[in-house]
Amino acid sequence: MADQNKTDTEGQFYNEILSPSELFAARSRSHKIPVRGQKDFFPNDSDEQRQRLEQTLNEHWSLISEERVERLANLVKATWVPSDQIVELQSPAGKFWQTMGFSANGKQYLLPEEALYLMECGNLLVFYKGLPLSIQDGYERFLSSNTISLQQYQVFGHLKRLGYVVHRFDSSLEPSSYMRQLNLPQSRDKTVRQLKRKRSASPTSTSTSTSTSTSTPLSSHTETQKESTTERMEEDKCSREYEEDKKSESHFTASSETPEFQTAATSSADEAAGRHWWMSDALTDPGHTSDHSPTSGSSRWDFRSIIFPDLGSREHHPGRLASPDPSLLPGALTVGVCDVATWSQRINLRKVKMSSKEERREEDKHRRRWDVNKDKEVRQCRNWTEYQELMSRRQGKQKGRPEHLWNREVTPLHDPRQPISTGELLDKISVIKSTNLLEGASSIKGSDEWRICFNVYQPDTVADFKKSNPGKPYSRMCVCSFHSPVPDLRALKLLAFQSGDIPVVFAVVDHGDISFYTFKDFQLPTDVYP
Amino acid sequence: MKLDQKRKASVRTVRSLSLADPVLVLVLVLVMDESHDEDLFPTVGVSLCDSAPLLWRVQDLKTVRSRGLVGALLGSLPRTPRQNGRLGRPLLLLPEEERLLSEHHAAAAALPAADQVRGAELCRWVEKFEEEQRRSYEEQSILALQDRKSALFRAMTSTGETVLHGRLRALDQSFTFPQLALAIQVSTARAGLTYCPEARAFLQADWPFREQDEACRDIRYQVFRDLRGRGFYLTSAGKFGGDFLVYPGDPLRFHAHFIAVCLSLNESVCLLDILAVARLGSSVKKTVLLCSPGTDGAVAYTSLQWSGMV
Numbered sequence: 001m002a003d004q005n006k007t008d009t010e011g012q013f014y015n016e017i018l019s020p021s022e023l024f025a026a027r028s029r030s031h032k033i034p035v036r037g038q039k040d041f042f043p044n045d046s047d048e049q050r051q052r053l054e055q056t057l058n059e060h061w062s063l064i065s066e067e068r069v070e071r072l073a074n075l076v077k078a079t080w081v082p083s084d085q086i087v088e089l090q091s092p093a094g095k096f097w098q099t100m101g102f103s104a105n106g107k108q109y110l111l112p113e114e115a116l117y118l119m120e121c122g123n124l125l126v127f128y129k130g131l132p133l134s135i136q137d138g139y140e141r142f143l144s145s146n147t148i149s150l151q152q153y154q155v156f157g158h159l160k161r162l163g164y165v166v167h168r169f170d171s172s173l174e175p176s177s178y179m180r181q182l183n184l185p186q187s188r189d190k191t192v193r194q195l196k197r198k199r200s201a202s203p204t205s206t207s208t209s210t211s212t213s214t215s216t217p218l219s220s221h222t223e224t225q226k227e228s229t230t231e232r233m234e235e236d237k238c239s240r241e242y243e244e245d246k247k248s249e250s251h252f253t254a255s256s257e258t259p260e261f262q263t264a265a266t267s268s269a270d271e272a273a274g275r276h277w278w279m280s281d282a283l284t285d286p287g288h289t290s291d292h293s294p295t296s297g298s299s300r301w302d303f304r305s306i307i308f309p310d311l312g313s314r315e316h317h318p319g320r321l322a323s324p325d326p327s328l329l330p331g332a333l334t335v336g337v338c339d340v341a342t343w344s345q346r347i348n349l350r351k352v353k354m355s356s357k358e359e360r361r362e363e364d365k366h367r368r369r370w371d372v373n374k375d376k377e378v379r380q381c382r383n384w385t386e387y388q389e390l391m392s393r394r395q396g397k398q399k400g401r402p403e404h405l406w407n408r409e410v411t412p413l414h415d416p417r418q419p420i421s422t423g424e425l426l427d428k429i430s431v432i433k434s435t436n437l438l439e440g441a442s443s444i445k446g447s448d449e450w451r452i453c454f455n456v457y458q459p460d461t462v463a464d465f466k467k468s469n470p471g472k473p474y475s476r477m478c479v480c481s482f483h484s485p486v487p488d489l490r491a492l493k494l495l496a497f498q499s500g501d502i503p504v505v506f507a508v509v510d511h512g513d514i515s516f517y518t519f520k521d522f523q524l525p526t527d528v529y530p
Numbered sequence: 531m532k533l534d535q536k537r538k539a540s541v542r543t544v545r546s547l548s549l550a551d552p553v554l555v556l557v558l559v560l561v562m563d564e565s566h567d568e569d570l571f572p573t574v575g576v577s578l579c580d581s582a583p584l585l586w587r588v589q590d591l592k593t594v595r596s597r598g599l600v601g602a603l604l605g606s607l608p609r610t611p612r613q614n615g616r617l618g619r620p621l622l623l624l625p626e627e628e629r630l631l632s633e634h635h636a637a638a639a640a641l642p643a644a645d646q647v648r649g650a651e652l653c654r655w656v657e658k659f660e661e662e663q664r665r666s667y668e669e670q671s672i673l674a675l676q677d678r679k680s681a682l683f684r685a686m687t688s689t690g691e692t693v694l695h696g697r698l699r700a701l702d703q704s705f706t707f708p709q710l711a712l713a714i715q716v717s718t719a720r721a722g723l724t725y726c727p728e729a730r731a732f733l734q735a736d737w738p739f740r741e742q743d744e745a746c747r748d749i750r751y752q753v754f755r756d757l758r759g760r761g762f763y764l765t766s767a768g769k770f771g772g773d774f775l776v777y778p779g780d781p782l783r784f785h786a787h788f789i790a791v792c793l794s795l796n797e798s799v800c801l802l803d804i805l806a807v808a809r810l811g812s813s814v815k816k817t818v819l820l821c822s823p824g825t826d827g828a829v830a831y832t833s834l835q836w837s838g839m840v
Contacts, residue, residue, distance in 0.1 A: 066609055068715065157606065
């Protein structure tokens, strides 16, 4: 038995190369997959079982040993370029070109995983040094740390076989959170540039980048009306710098805009006009006349370092006011030292004296922080008398309120006199607020451990799929193995932030099996009728 | 592979679990002597792809299967590539399967791609390849002509028309087999291809014993070897939350009976983990086996079962 086995293998060793007659015969072979019958529960050494096992194994081996035989007309020819880790097409691409590959320098290229998948499908024959590569060669040459790993290819192949369109994910191509906020459309030029960038060096890339830079700021200017800052952008700045610039500016306004400034900006129109020269144009170049609203230039100013004179305070009152920093003034204007003594005499600087009753009321008001103006009933009062009548009416109602609870520093969370819905009340008294995946995610630094590998588009979009404008992916894939840990909250937040509103799916590869899981925000239901 | 029926059931250890309500009944089984049937099988050629051990040649796949190793198929099936139900070569080996093969000196490094070939040698290979293509074309065109002729003959014998004689003559004179209709093999394995014709010699070398780091790997391997020695077939059981799925016979014909979870003997286990895996096992109608290799090389198996007691 053993000897026979050995001689068999000796003879069959080269048999995986088909002879011309076998190749010819293969044209008319079946494409059906034998159906697997019901499995048995336990082996019982019966002949029937043995026979069935033998039959199943035979079917299995005939299926496994089958070689790919394709007509020359159906095979696209390509060559492997190891220096670029890429496959270059030599003959016109097939139907797969709609969803795979890219062109650069007038040539058509496939990424290694795409080429390998097409080889496995019998659509592509890849040559290297004039000889055709086998599937095994493809696996060993195309899959490496420079391209994608075997596990990533397993996931890629699994999804491709299911009909999905799968592209590599490139985080630098994703719109920044700021762009997303403004709902900026993604420019088409960027996708073109992505494809260019995958090639190591492409001479045409410079020309495309200039075209992008001129078009992007202008188009975005028309899209978003608030972008007065765009004017200060030099025309030849590239769009990427532009984004970064925008991002840092937005940060700046968010963090350093002090409350004083906010009130100044929202104060009445003529007041703003009066301060115009203070606020907006000082930092723009001379000669650049601007008639924008005060907010336009404000972001460049740090109001913590610019001191506004307080003429009302007694304490530090020099009598004379030093001239303002000339850098804050428009070019032609000079302002000397100002004597404020005569002005300050006219100001009523006496301290307000309050009775003890008034003081208590003031304190009470301060403690409760209850804005009278928000009260509907109060607003309905037409004069002082009506208001006082209302207050006394309320005083009567409030008898039930235990006064001693409200006299101390610590007061109840809610004043029962203020009507509020149950849902709002629950929200008000909740100790731990619920959060979502994206909260605080923008501040997390990137990590190498977890990264998104693929953009996945649904099979039903294939018919009108455009590589240049693929649209929003259906999901994004992150490939990991069973032996690696489950992603922690930090990693989840990071990936969710990178992906934006598209769900991130984790593909877990266990040997040959691939399982998918995803994390979703979950809102605990509140059992309250609104 | 026949199952050893003479299983000596002897109680090795009992894991003590103090449990209040759902009572876990501990069923304890089997320790027995191993028997190996070595050297019946030829050496298989293993090649690495991104550090994963892959088998490519059908003969090697058959060999490991007859040793009771299942592995996992990764590639698209040539017959119908765009589906995931049945996959084709290559076959990925489990780390334990790889180690078992190398322990039995049954594996060897498959031929590496001959990259250093260049110049005249490469030219000769390319010439040889093109020559074979030409030969294939000639043979296939002869076959195609015969094919057409026999079809015509069949038509003639059934209808008996003489018009067809003319057609037959015309065919003989003017038949050309279109170049694009040439059938080409996109071969799966490299062996035997133009790149490495003198393949067999390489296979005498032994497959290196690759470093398999952590201690848990070792535990897994001992359990794997023991269960395989008893005639069981094993595959990975990630989707069932365990280390191995244990089949009583070839997985093509039989359902898995056990989910093996590998633990070291002195490892303390969280009760919640045990409950989780036991619950999962019972819901897929499989028995969970806690497997711990002892110091003497034997493995202790503990099975978990939900009891009917309330």
